[in-house]
Amino acid sequence: MQKTLRDSAALRWLVLILISSLLFSTYWFYDFYGGIKGLMEREMGISSEEYGRIMSSTTFANVIGMIILGGIILDRWGIRLAGLVFGGLSFLGAIISAAAVAGWFGDDKSTMLIWSITGRVLFGIGMEVVCVMVTRTIVKWFMGYEMALAMALNIGFGRLGTAMGMAVAPDLAAGGSISPAFSFAAILIGISLVFFIIYIFFDLKIDKQRSESGIVTEGEVDEEKFRFADFRKLITNRSFIYIALLCMVFYSAVFPLLAYAPDLLVNKYGFSYEMGSQGEFAMFGSAVLGTAFIFVLLLIFGLSFSMIPRSLKKNGHKLLSFMVISVLFLGYVYILRDVFSEWLVNGPKTASLIPMGTILFTPIFGSIVDKRGKAATLMMIGSALLVFAYLSLSVFNHVYLGYLGLISLGIAFSLVPAAMWPAVARIVAENRLGTAYGTMFTLQNWGLAAFFWGIGALLDFVNRHRLSDIEAETAAYDYTIPVLMLALLGVISAWLAYKLKQADKLQGYGLENPGITQ
Numbered sequence: 001m002q003k004t005l006r007d008s009a010a011l012r013w014l015v016l017i018l019i020s021s022l023l024f025s026t027y028w029f030y031d032f033y034g035g036i037k038g039l040m041e042r043e044m045g046i047s048s049e050e051y052g053r054i055m056s057s058t059t060f061a062n063v064i065g066m067i068i069l070g071g072i073i074l075d076r077w078g079i080r081l082a083g084l085v086f087g088g089l090s091f092l093g094a095i096i097s098a099a100a101v102a103g104w105f106g107d108d109k110s111t112m113l114i115w116s117i118t119g120r121v122l123f124g125i126g127m128e129v130v131c132v133m134v135t136r137t138i139v140k141w142f143m144g145y146e147m148a149l150a151m152a153l154n155i156g157f158g159r160l161g162t163a164m165g166m167a168v169a170p171d172l173a174a175g176g177s178i179s180p181a182f183s184f185a186a187i188l189i190g191i192s193l194v195f196f197i198i199y200i201f202f203d204l205k206i207d208k209q210r211s212e213s214g215i216v217t218e219g220e221v222d223e224e225k226f227r228f229a230d231f232r233k234l235i236t237n238r239s240f241i242y243i244a245l246l247c248m249v250f251y252s253a254v255f256p257l258l259a260y261a262p263d264l265l266v267n268k269y270g271f272s273y274e275m276g277s278q279g280e281f282a283m284f285g286s287a288v289l290g291t292a293f294i295f296v297l298l299l300i301f302g303l304s305f306s307m308i309p310r311s312l313k314k315n316g317h318k319l320l321s322f323m324v325i326s327v328l329f330l331g332y333v334y335i336l337r338d339v340f341s342e343w344l345v346n347g348p349k350t351a352s353l354i355p356m357g358t359i360l361f362t363p364i365f366g367s368i369v370d371k372r373g374k375a376a377t378l379m380m381i382g383s384a385l386l387v388f389a390y391l392s393l394s395v396f397n398h399v400y401l402g403y404l405g406l407i408s409l410g411i412a413f414s415l416v417p418a419a420m421w422p423a424v425a426r427i428v429a430e431n432r433l434g435t436a437y438g439t440m441f442t443l444q445n446w447g448l449a450a451f452f453w454g455i456g457a458l459l460d461f462v463n464r465h466r467l468s469d470i471e472a473e474t475a476a477y478d479y480t481i482p483v484l485m486l487a488l489l490g491v492i493s494a495w496l497a498y499k500l501k502q503a504d505k506l507q508g509y510g511l512e513n514p515g516i517t518q
């Protein structure tokens with residue numbers, strides 16, 4: 001068979017970097033609010049419930065089917081056009097949000113709230129379809145190669161955006177205004193759109209090669225009409241139903257918690273929103289450099305490893321991988337030891353270590369899924385860890401149990417996505433993946449809409465007798481009940497993952513089998 005661009009490992013990984021930059025920037029914008037929740041409340045004069053409403057508004061258009069529509073549009077228009085349109089929409093939404101908090105539309109609370117919500121709604125539509133588009137692009141380039149690893153690294157870029165957004169936003173707002181944190185995040189999306197435009201040239205080329213060698217191309221996919229019968233077939237497929245419900249319940253327990261995690265650490269364990277003595281920018285600089293350094297080393301390691309001829313890769317490579325990753329991890333902790341000692345008393349910085357940890361663990365688990373399989377089992381284990389994490393962070397009060405809870409949350413947050421997203425590509429055909437991921441993200445957004453807002457509303461409700469003391473900073477929010485509620489979601493997730501494993505046994509998609517075929 002004629003070779004195409006995707007047969008070159010170096011080109012595949014280059015493409016991954018270009019398209020994943022969109023995930024980095026949109027995740028940054030999605031999640032940096034968590035790092036400045038307290039500042040937003042003070043500057044905009046909003047309550048926890050109103051903060052929850054802004055976060056929840058990201059999902060408003062998506063809960064009524066915008067992502068499914070976006071997925072169908074993606075399946076029909078193809079990656080290039082859909083990427084430009086929806087990437088552009090997320091950029092527009094981010095600009096409107098930044099303008100809202102800068103007071104461009106008016107500086108009274110309700111005007112800022114309305115425009116912040118409008119911006120988030122547009123951003124939410126764009127970013128979710130971008131996620132679907134990027135995932136589908138990875139399938140296009142990596143199917144039969146290191147697909148789970150590539151998806152995991154792609155998520156790693158997103159998590160790096162989440163972590164850095166949460167950790168850095170308070171520094172950007174340190175001058176006494178939240179506006180720079182918003183403008184910076186919006187500009188990042190603009191830069192990543194430029195990277196996407198560069199990717200378009202590779203996409204054009206590979207489509208030309210695929211059509212020359214008789215493989216279905218974007219153009220041919222465009223011509224296939226979306227048929228309702230296909231959609232019905234999808235949503236009546238048992239394995240798909242369980243994995244989609246798992247996506248909704250699991251992510252409802254994780255993403256909303258991230259938006260409150262810094263505030264939880266400040267209120268429950270007495271962490272601070274401010275930095276210690278070493279200076280924020282020195283800390284920020286070393287954290288960025290350290291993380292970027294380790295990430296590049298991991299990429300180089302992955303790249304050189306994928307180029308080693310198969311015949312040389314005997315069992316020794318497992319030990320070698322383990323050693324290299326351990327050395328990289330220890331090096332990371334060593335380089336950042338000062339940062340960690342300052343960070344572990346700062347709420348946003350400590351919370352950012354959850355997504356930061358997933359950057360390392362998601363690719364490791366992705367690689368395990370590629371080579372060993374066991375995707376459904378790993379989803380069960382990840383969900384069970386979630387229950388442990390939330391019990392530690394709610395009913396117990398010891399800070400060390402809190403750390404253990406955060407670590408378990410980080411592992412769960414690595415395991416489930418690493419196993420879930422490649423599993424969908426096993427259940428659904430490539431040219432229907434846009435619709436499949438769109439459907440899953442829609443369900444996910446239903447859950448997010450409820451829990452982003454629900455945690456804030458419940459927080460105000462259970463603390464209703466001391467809200468004025470909390471405002472005067474003489475009392476703290478009690479997070480026990482809201483976090484306990486999320487532990488219940490962990491139990492439901494574990495059950496859904498178990499049902500998925502059973503359904504897969506019947507339907508034979510081989511979710512428990514290894515993924516690499518070439």
Ligand SMILES: NCCCC[C@H](N)C(=O)NCC(=O)O
Pocket residue numbers: 027030031128131155158162251255417441444
């Ligand atoms: N905080 C980022 C939100 C991303 C939402 C997206 N629908 C998603 O679930 N992506 C997969 C992931 O694991 O991040």
